[in-house]
Amino acid sequence: MSRIAWDSFWELGGTQAFGVEGRAAIELNEYWQKFSQTLNAESVLDLCAGRGAVGTQMLLANSRLSMYGVDYAKVTPESIDGNAAWEEFFSGFDLSKDQLERLGSYDICVSQFGIEYLHREKAFEHFSCLMKPGGRFNFLVHLKGGAIDTMASEKVKELEVLLRSGGVLDTAESFFMGRGSAGEVVHTIQDFIASADKKTKSVSGQVISGIEKLISMTREGHSSIDFFRAFKQRVQNDFQRTESMRHSAMSEDEALSYFSSELTTSVRVEYVFLRDCMEKVALSVRGQKV
Ligand SMILES: C[S@@+](CC[C@H](N)C(=O)[O-])C[C@H]1O[C@@H](n2cnc3c(N)ncnc32)[C@H](O)[C@@H]1O
Numbered sequence: 409m410s411r412i413a414w415d416s417f418w419e420l421g422g423t424q425a426f427g428v429e430g431r432a433a434i435e436l437n438e439y440w441q442k443f444s445q446t447l448n449a450e451s452v453l454d455l456c457a458g459r460g461a462v463g464t465q466m467l468l469a470n471s472r473l474s475m476y477g478v479d480y481a482k483v484t485p486e487s488i489d490g491n492a493a494w495e496e497f498f499s500g501f502d503l504s505k506d507q508l509e510r511l512g513s514y515d516i517c518v519s520q521f522g523i524e525y526l527h528r529e530k531a532f533e534h535f536s537c538l539m540k541p542g543g544r545f546n547f548l549v550h551l552k553g554g555a556i557d558t559m560a561s562e563k564v565k566e567l568e569v570l571l572r573s574g575g576v577l578d579t580a581e582s583f584f585m586g587r588g589s590a591g592e593v594v595h596t597i598q599d600f601i602a603s604a605d606k607k608t609k610s611v612s613g614q615v616i617s618g619i620e621k622l623i624s625m626t627r628e629g630h631s632s633i634d635f636f637r638a639f640k641q642r643v644q645n646d647f648q649r650t651e652s653m654r655h656s657a658m659s660e661d662e663a664l665s666y667f668s669s670e671l672t673t674s675v676r677v678e679y680v681f682l683r684d685c686m687e688k689v690a691l692s693v694r695g696q697k698v
Contacts, residue, residue: 427556441469456522460485
């Protein structure tokens, strides 16, 4: 998947992965804080760290850790005051292509909704050099059919409808290029709203209100085509990210075989639940390098 799609997500001010909000964010932050409190003054690498949601929670709970992060997007981690600062953050580093030896090796490797985006084959062999002998790993991965995957599946369907030929974005593009009328765009939006495919208010709401603002700009005599193209690109990036998230989601068995190898021992896969409703939100995969 394209790194640009992630650059644009973090540039637009995202601080957490898709779906990590509200109750899920509380639950997952607590998960990392609890884990962090079980550790000594050890070195930790947060893989596919994004803006460092995991490392930040771990440092807040245990300031003795030496925390490192890596991500291929152009990101800087959230800043943390005082003794609990990040040691180093490798941004723009592609874990599937760049030389992993450059990152060094660590007592603990962690990841939240990141590592499963990478290789589907021989995953552990690829990453094992990042762990010292006896080093441990703790990864939260997307769960197929879990709460976040279900939200993502609805979002993908909705974005597909918005982006398809003759759909809302296509009709709007013709209008902003001077080849159609605002009335046609409004008509397509009305059809979309009335259609049974519509799932979430937030995604369509943002797209539709963005288009409406650009139509007003055009009516006031401003050219909107460049703004529209940038806007459409954002929607396409969002589609690409959400789709690749869906492909990365794993079942319990898939996670077990993905992370088990001759180099690992004591691999355990468990569900992470939202406690108040017992809804499954992720898979936790823990183990050790032999
Ligand atoms: C769903 S986000 C998770 C970010 C963070 N762990 C969090 O929970 O907020 C997935 C992250 O994986 C990163 N990523 C995807 N493929 C990567 C690769 N090949 N190398 C390094 N990072 C990658 C993306 O840039 C993105 O920041």
